[in-house]
Structure formats: structure tokens, C-alpha cells
Amino acid sequence: xxxxxxxxxxxxxxxxxxxxxxxxxxxxxxxxxxxxxxxxxxxxxxxxxxxxxxxxxxxxxxxxxxxxxxxxxxxxxxxxxxxxxxxxxxxxxxxxxxxxxxxxxxxxxxxxxxxxxxxxxxxxxxxxxxxxxxxxxxxxxxxxx
Ligand SMILES: Nc1ncnc2c1ncn2[C@@H]1O[C@H](COP(=O)(O)OP(=O)(O)OP(=O)(O)O)[C@@H](O)[C@H]1O
Ligand SMILES: [Mg+2]
Numbered sequence: 001x002x003x004x005x006x007x008x009x010x011x012x013x014x015x016x017x018x019x020x021x022x023x024x025x026x027x028x029x030x031x032x033x034x035x036x037x038x039x040x041x042x043x044x045x046x047x048x049x050x051x052x053x054x055x056x057x058x059x060x061x062x063x064x065x066x067x068x069x070x071x072x073x074x075x076x077x078x079x080x081x082x083x084x085x086x087x088x089x090x091x092x093x094x095x096x097x098x099x100x101x102x103x104x105x106x107x108x109x110x111x112x113x114x115x116x117x118x119x120x121x122x123x124x125x126x127x128x129x130x131x132x133x134x135x136x137x138x139x140x141x142x143x144x145x
Contacts, residue, residue, distance in 0.1 A: 001071070001074055003071055003072040004071040006027070006067075008067040008069075009065075011063070014050075017053070021045065023067070024038075024041045024069075031071070040116075047109075048108070051129075052082035053082075056086075057082060058084070058085065063083065064083070065080065066081040071137075075136055077132065078116075078134075079133075080131045080133075086125035086128060088125060090122075094113070112133055117135050118132075118133065119131070
């Protein structure tokens with residue numbers, strides 16, 4: 001499998017969520033992933049990026065979100081970073097249906113967890129949050145001819 005790295009830096013505006021969905025869909029297609037897996041990757045990435053914008057930066061559009069993709073060793077690694085407010089209690093934040101916003105469902109982390117093989121959240125108050133998601137890719141069979 002070819003290795004690849006993509007590093008995207010973008011403004012914390014909701015319009016950019018759609019851009020990240022297109023990017024991950026295109027990467028998934030290049031990796032020959034099934035359509036269902038591509039849909040799941042789109043959801044996982046957009047939930048993480050939305051969280052950075054909505055919660056990390058409290059919808060302030062004048063900040064920067066980082067999306068780093070790394071494909072190597074049959075693994076797709078997706079890292080979403082913000083330099084926002086941070087999460088006071090990560091374990092609590094990851095509970096299904098937990099949200100600090102009564103208007104929200106509190107399901108973002110649930111989707112990330114169920115659609116990815118690994119999910120890791122690191123956060124420091126007033127420093128920011130890094131969400132690392134890993135998907136193991138099937139080894140491409142070696143063609144016999
Ligand atoms: N990047 C972040 N920075 C600060 N807080 C965050 C961040 N990501 C998540 N959180 C906190 O974790 C909680 C749970 O996140 P989750 O995505 O599961 O639910 P939600 O965003 O509240 O609702 P939904 O994703 O269903 O719209 C959020 O309500 C928020 O308090
Ligand atoms: Mg969310």
C-alpha cells in the first residue's frame with residue numbers, strides 16, 4: 001500500500017465541515033474502501049471537526065482547526081486538533097447522550113467510537129483537544145498474474 005500524508009489547516013467555520021467530508025471520502029475511494037465504510041468515515045470526521053468548531057472554539061470563526069491524515073502500515077490515522085477551551089472530563093464527555101448543550105444529542109463521540117477501530121481523546125483546559133481515530137485497512141491481496 002502506498003503511504004500518504006495530508007495536512008489540512010482551516011478556519012473554524014461550519015462550511016469547512018463539508019470540505020473535510022469531501023476530503024475523507026476521496027481518500028476512502030482511493031483506498032478502495034466500500035461505500036459504507038466511506039460513509040462512516042465521513043460521519044466520524046465531521047463529528048470530530050464539528051466538535052472542534054462548536055465546542056472547542058464555541059463557534060468563534062476566527063480560529064484554526066487541523067486535520068491530519070496518515071496512511072501507512074495498512075492503517076488510516078485521522079487526527080483532528082483544536083486549540084480551544086479543552087474538555088474538563090473526557091470520560092464524562094464520551095458517555096452516550098452526554099452533552100454540555102441541551103439542544104444537542106451528545107452522540108458525536110458514540111459515532112466516532114462505533115465507526116472507527118480506535119479512538120483516543122487528549123485534552124487540556126484552555127490549551128485544546130486532539131482526537132485521534134484509527135481505521136485498520138485490509139491488506140490488498142497480491143495479484144497472482
Ligand atoms: N473539541 C472539543 N472541545 C471542547 N469540548 C468538546 C470537544 N468535543 C467534545 N466536547 C464536549 O464533549 C461533549 C460530547 O461531545 P459529543 O460530540 O459526543 O456530543 P455533542 O457535540 O454535545 O452532541 P452531537 O455531537 O450529538 O451534536 C460536548 O457536549 C462537549 O461538551
Ligand atoms: Mg458533537
